[in-house]
Amino acid sequence: MQIKTLKGKMLLGFAVMIIIIAGVTGWSIYNFKILSNAINDIMVENYRSIKASESMVESIERQDSALLLMLRSPEEKGQEIFRKNEKEFYTWLARAEDNITINGEGEILNKISDNYYKFISNFDRFYNAEEDERWNVYNQKLLPIFTQIKDDIRGLRELNRQAMLDAQQEANSRANQAIIYTLILALSVIIFSLIFALYLTKQILRPIKELEKGIKKVADRNFQQKVQVASENEIGVLADEFNEMISKLQEYEKINIKKLLIEKEKSEAVVNNLSGPLIVTDKDSKIVLINQAAKDLFSIEKDVIDEHFLEAIQSEKLFEYIKEPGEKEENTILVKKDGQEKHYKVSTNQVIDEEEGYQFTVTLLEDITRLKEIDNMKSEFVSTVSHEFRTPLTSMNMGLSMVINGDTGELNEEQQELLEAAYEDVERLTELVNDLLDLSKIESGRIEMEFDKTDINNLIEKTLEPFYRQAEEKDIELIFNKDEENIFAWADPGKISWVISNLVGNALRYADEGTIQIDTEVKGRRVLISVEDNGPGIPAEYQKKIFDKFVRAGNDKDEKSGTGLGLAIAKEIITAHNGRIWVESEEGEGSKFYFYIPRFGYQEEEK
Structure with a gap:
């Protein structure tokens, strides 16, 4: 019966290969079984006897050492060791007697048993003898028996070793025989498989090669070339489908080339315009x-x-x-x-x-040139207005202070309250003007940074000193964790101290209890500083905008929240240090502000 389908031909090939592999596998299992039995003869039967021999030698040598100990000292330690190893010796002797597999092994074990009985009997005589007579008993009785027992045990071990060698030679002979038979069978299988595979491959590949020639012509964009395959199997069906695809490609090519040219022209026009x-x-x-x-x-x-x-x-x-x-x-x-x-x-x-x-x-x-110019004009305007406000505000502050202190006459209670409220407003306005002037100077580059090698841990400790009392009044624990004893940064100490004071001051302002933690850490060529609190937190939509001017987070609109410029000034200071400042926060779980500045010695690399 002729097999026409490609699937049938491949299944036939697989079936033949499976039968061959099964035959080779069965033959190999048979040989491995024989070798396994041979190895079992070598390892299992004789290993126990050799192990028992070594253990008996070890026990009787320890008994001999115990005898020598008793000769030197009258303590009972030697007898205890002797009796303990007596039990061990009899245990291993019994195991050897249970594993007799070689001719002559039983006679040697009987001899060992008799001599060991004499050895134990003479020990009793040795133990009951006076101290001066023990040496005679040991040298004349115990030592010769001890030597004879060791020689007999060595003979037992040599007998088992020789048996193992004989079994090994037999196993090697069987292994060599199995290898020869397996090689002959494997060579026969390989030759047959190659002949069969070549035949089957030729039958399968003939139509595929014809299809391949046609596909290469199509790959060269010759869509006019149809594939001719004289085959009734799956390859023939594939060739028919491929020819159908070529016909459709001829149609698609005409349409798609035109569309691609139009889209390309559109894209170039958009980009250039x-x-x-x-x-x-x-x-x-x-x-x-x-x-x-x-x-x-x-x-x-x-x-x-x-x-x-x-x-x-x-x-x-x-x-x-x-x-x-x-x-x-x-x-x-x-x-x-x-x-x-x-x-x-x-x-x-x-x-x-x-x-x-x-x-x-x-x-x-x-x-954004125009936006930059407008921003500069705004900054200059704010700077000018703030500067003009400073003088009258200072006069107002001094005048109100004198009146409140009674320098111009005594005030009643209502007048005192009104003037104190006005004085607080003037103080707040003065603070706003000063912050605006500082921010304007930093943005315009008119403020000078005094960079120097700065001990960050020492700087933070000094900065935190005035805050401990405020924290204690609010039942807040202020914690400073040092990553290392000495961390040096390239920074303006005064400006960095201002940033830390602002962050800690904000944390104290909004936290009512809990802890405020300041951490320092070396991160490669940078020094990372963080201030963490467990206050109300910052809404997600404000976490990026909070560093802009006059931005306050969420419901932070009351008077205690300051001017809204502190974080903007902090950002400009850190940026001037070639650093970065950011915040991580969740509402109701507190906030953690981070900023990094260059380590000392890495400032040029940071630039």
């Missing part, structure tokens, strides 16, 4: 797309597609933003063009493919 510069780079930082606005901004006149970013655009800062998107809170760059300075906000987006991973990065630059 974007008002902002756009750059697309691949995972090797090579430019794959750039619009005309980006070329104009960076004065690019040649074709830079497939060039490395830094070869085409000399901006390392922009390259850092592209390589590490999202690492910094504010991605902005300054570009000088035609004698003018322009500020751009950098937005980067990595395109990720679910199967192949990272593909490319799209970078869009937004011109």
Whole structure:
């Protein structure tokens, strides 16, 4: 009967191979069984006797040592050791007698048993003899018997060892015989399998090769070539389906080429008409797309597609933003063009493919020069107004203070209350003006930072001293944990102390009980400092905005919450240190503020 289907031919091949493998497996199991019995003869039957022999030698040697101990000392320790090992000797002797498997083994064991009985009998004579006579009994009676017993045990062990060698030789002979038979059978099976496999492969591959030739022509975009396979099995069916697919591809190709050209033209038109510069780079930082606005901004006149970013655009800062998107809170760059300075906000987006991973990065630059100018004008206005407010506020503060203190005459109770309320408002307004002036100086770069090698642990301890009393009054435990004894940072001690004071002061202001914990930790080239409390916490929607000017979290609108500038000033100070500040918080479970600054010795690397 002729087998036409590919499935039938493969099943026939598998069936033949299974039968062959089953035969080889049965033959191997038979040989392994024989070898296993031979090895069992070697290991099991004689091992027990050898083990018993070694244990008897060990026991009688310990008894001999006990005799020598008794010769030197009249203590009962020697007798105890002797009797203990007597039991051990009889135990192993009994095991040896139960495992007699070799001719002559029984006679040796009987001889050992008789001599050991004499040895024990003479021990009683030795034990009851006077101290001076013990040496005679030991040398004339016990020692010769001891030596004879050891020789007999060695003979027993040699007899079993020789039996093991004989059994091993027999096992080796059987193993060699099994190897020869197995090799002959395996060679026969391999030769037969190769012949059968070649025949079966030829029958299967003939139509496949014909199909392969047709597929290669189609791969070269020759959709006019049909595949001709003279076969009635699955390969023939596949060839018919493939020919049908080619017919459909001819139709799809005509439609898709036109659509692709239209979409490509649309994409290029959209990119080139974007008002902002756009750059697309691949995972090797090579430019794959750039619009005309980006070329104009960076004065690019040649074709830079497939060039490395830094070869085409000399901006390392922009390259850092592209390589590490999202690492910094504010991605902005300054570009000088035609004698003018322009500020751009950098937005980067990595395109990720679910199967192949990272593909490319799209970078869009937004011109924020006008916003920067407006922000600078606002800062200058605030600075000017705050400066103008300072003088009259100082006069008001001094005047109200004199009146309240009674320097201008005695006040009644109602007048005292009104003036004290006015004095508190002037104090609050003065604090706001001072914060605005400090923030304006930091933002404009007019405030000078006095960087120096700073002992962070010492700085924090001094900063916390005035807060311990406030914490004690509110039943709050103020804890400072040091990661190391000496942690040095490159910082302005006064400014960092101000930041820590602000964070601890805020924690004391909002926490009513519990603990406030300050931690320091070395993180590579940075020093990480954190302030944690168990206060009311900060809502999630405010955790990023809380460092902006005049922002207060949630219901934090009462008078005790300060000016709303403290965290904004802290952020500017930390940014001036080339550091970063952030908060982690959950409502009802407290807040934890973090900031890091460069370690001493790493400040240049941080820059």
